[in-house]
Amino acid sequence: MMSKLEKKYVTKAKFMLHGGDYNPDQWLDRPDILADDIKLMKLSHTNTFSVGIFAWSALEPEEGVYQFDWLDDVFDRIHSIGGRVILATPSGARPAWLSQTYPEVLRVNTSRVKQLHGGRHNHCLTSKVYREKTRHINRLLAERYGGHPALLMWHISNEYGGECHCDLCQNAFREWLRMKYDNSLKALNNAWWTPFWSHTFNDWSQIESPSPIGENGLHGLNLDWRRFVTDQTISFYENEIIPLKELTPDIPITTNFMADTPDLIPYQGLDYSKFAKHVDVISWDAYPVWHNDWESTADLAMKVGFINDLYRSLKQQPFLLMECTPSAVNWHNVNKAKRPGMNLLSSMQMIAHGSDSILYFQFRKSRGSSEKLHGAIVDHDNSPKNRVFQEVAKVGETLEQLAEVVGTKRPSEAAILYDWENDWALQDAQGFAKATKRYPQTLQQHYRTFWEQDIPVDVITKEHDFSAYKLLIVPMLYVISEETISRLKKFTANGGTLVMTYISGIVNEHDLTYTGGWHPDLQTIFGIETLETDTLHPKDRNAVSYRNQTYEMKDYATVIELKAATAEGVYQDDFYAHTPAVTSHQYEQGKAYFIGARLEDQFHRDFYLSLIKELSLSPVFPVKHGKGVSVQARQDQHNDYIFIMNFTEQQQLVSFDKRVKDIVTGEMLSGDLILEKYEVRIVLNSH
Structure with missing residues (x-):
């Protein structure tokens, strides 16, 4: 069995990867530029390049007509300087001839309007034609470059996302539902609570994906559709990698995940906890809004730490930073340049939280189209002397000193649970307050104290082994299955410390409420009954007295009845004044805390500092320092x-x-x- 501290190399490279997206297909008529690229790669201390991401039209300009000579040359040039290639499959943006010849590949939006050719990520994931075409071009790439010594990894498509509502996808969704509900419409109707508004289905053909011009009020339907989109995307990905696994079984495979800005919350379009099982390496694209005017740099750095710890924890091994910018992007509301020193600092933060790479979008700025002003290693001046290039080179020089860090781990004794399906269902829930649910941001609030105290934390999903941790924090787990409740009960009974909050344990995995009060097993674990949730207006405030201190609360308050628990904190105002707000309960060998209200940051600091001391959690290397x-x-x-x-x-x-x-x-x-x-x-x- 592998030790928790034994190195795990996610590629064959025993050095830090440094480089990024390289698009020579945009410059095929400029051999002088392509020659300069090789010189600039060396000067920038870069060693790894993602090639071919949007190059299908350069590889197959006409159906069945292939041009690989330019890519042969790119491989050989990069290999000549000791570099590595992460070769992408080109499905993220298809050539115009494919859309024209096979219109079934075009996506249909939620209003059932077929899209025109254009943009990217705009293909139907179900189309057999598109699956056949992508599998074929991928096979040709694997046959030609699978044995090339520069090939390091496969990069499948690019930033998978979006959905299609065409007839092909509707039929696929219905088949997916048949499988999920054992071909029983009765089971589906029960799970979706379709008698509400008389929406009961008596034929599978009546079921359509959610639409603003049709059904969008069945929360079970909405949740199942999002599950289907994830499964269909994974199915498309699995189709892409068939020839790669066959022809290059030893080459690792990844696809780049994303985060939603400005708060760097997990990307909402797909359930990455499911997708992670199908990739060899987690990679993701990080674009924090550094130097913004609404939060401190340190506050944003905390959020970067959180999302890194989530993506690292998906496979409990190092990940790869597949994209970032050396300076500015072109798609934030304000595209502010990274200040001197920030590229090195932000890069090292990625490494510190588990990345074995710093890869940028892009190596050379495009001359035209939408990303011509997006940051790059090489600017339009084609010079190695400008500030951004020099700072990239400094990052490269630093990474060259960190080869021994490659493959190392970040073991943790504390974990915070994030769940994509819970996020989706909570957003969809017609209750509480739409603007203040802020589920991922609430997890960041609970994470903050550990980040400030330099204590490593895993951000895990419900499939993880809870027993690996002393402390498990489960905020706002609105959706909770019987299985998850049972596992939380076992974790606590066996000596774990469990923290849960308001808006937890409300519905099951079908988004159906539990009836008869809070789930009996949750009552047993926490020693309380939750009677109701009070939702406050944005300007409303209350306070909680906790261990001789008073803390401000807002947004949500759970009205709690003690069964066997102890009230650690009580409300000060409103109709639930002097009733429990924070409780603790010894359950068998463990302890369970319930935080019934959304409280200020200082409460979380004091609360978690107490638990940190009680559980003997500590930094790997104690350093005295100030805030930030x-x-x-x-x-x-x-x-x-x-x-x-x-x-x-x-x-x-x-x-x-x-x-x-x-x-x-x-x-x-x-x-x-x-x-x-x-x-x-x-x-x-x-x-």
């Missing part, structure tokens, strides 16, 4: 690799007792250390 400094660690069986990062605009004093080595400079350090604005130091602590 983050200390994160990666570990192997012999070493701790400590990233000390200043996410403030001021100098910061940090101090530590042990004598450690700066990995980049070789300097020995101990005692006090001054970090400049946006500075990062990486030190080695040997066991």
Whole structure:
């Protein structure tokens, strides 16, 4: 069995990957530019390039007419400088001839309007023609480049997302439902509660995907549709990789996941916890809105830490940062440039939280179309002398010193549970307050104290092994199945500490409410009954007294009746004044806490600091520092690799007792250390 600290290499490369999306297909009439690219790759200290992502029209300009010579040349040029290629399959954007010849590949929107050719991510996932065409071009790529020494990894399509509502997809959805409900319309009608508004189905053909011009009020239908979209996308992906697994079984396969800005919440279009089981390596595209005017750099860095810890935890191994920008993007509301030093700092944060790569979009700026102003390593000036290029080169030089970090882990004793299906159903729920549900942001609030205290946390999904943790935090788990309740009960009974909050345990996996009060097993675990949830207006405030302190609360308050629990905190106002707001309960060998209200950050700090002490949770490498400094660690069986990062605009004093080595400079350090604005130091602590 692999040790928790044994290295896990996600590719054959034993070095940090540095590079990004490379689009030579846009410059085939400029051999001088292609020659410059190789020189600039070396000067920028880049070594890995994602090629072919949107190159189908360059590979197959006419149906059955293939042009691979240019890609042969790209492979050979990159190999000549010791570089690696992440080869993409081109399904993310198809050539015009394919749409014209086979119109079934065009997507149909929710209003049942067929889309024209254009944009990207605009194909029907069900179309047999499109599946055949993608599988065929992928086979040709695998046959031609599978044995090339530069090939490092397969990059399947690009940022899968979106959905199609054509007749092919409607029929596929109905077949999916037949399988799910054992061909029983009665079971489906029961699960969707279709007697409401007289929407009972008596023939499978009556069922349509959710639509603004049709049905969108059956929450069970909406939830099943989103599950189907995930499954259909995975099915499309599995179709793509058939020839790759056959011809290149030793080459790892990934596809790039996303996050939704500005809060960097998990991408809502697909359930990545399901998708993760089908990829060899998690990779994702990170575009934080650095230097914005509504939060501190440190607050945003905390959110970056959260999403990294989620994507790392999906497979409990290092991940790859597949895309980021070295400076500005072109699609935020305001496309502000990264300040000097921020590219190195933000890159090292990715490494600290588990990435084995820093890859950018894009290597060279496009000359035209929608992304011509998106940041890149090489700007339109084609010069290695500008600030952005020089900062990229510095990142590359730093990564070259971090080869021993590749494959290392981030073991954690605390976990926060995030669930995509819960997120979907809670957004869809016609209750509470639409603007203040903020489920992912609530998880970030619970994560904050651990990030501030430099204590590693896994952000897990409901399929994970709960027993691996001392502490499990489950905020706002509106959707909870009998199976998950049973596993939470076992976790607590066996000695785990469980934290749950308001708006939890309301519905089952079909989005049907539990009846007869809060679920009996939840009552047993927590020693309480939840009587009702009060939803407050945005300006409404109440307060909770907790351990001789008073904390402001807003948005939501659970009215609680004690059964066997102890009231740790009580409401101060309203009709539930002096009733429990925060409770604790010893359940067999473990302890269960219920937080009934949405409370201010200081409450969470005080609450979790108490649990951290009680459970003996601690940083890997203790460092004394002020607010805005983050200390994160990666570990192997012999070493701790400590990233000390200043996410403030001021100098910061940090101090530590042990004598450690700066990995980049070789300097020995101990005692006090001054970090400049946006500075990062990486030190080695040997066991």
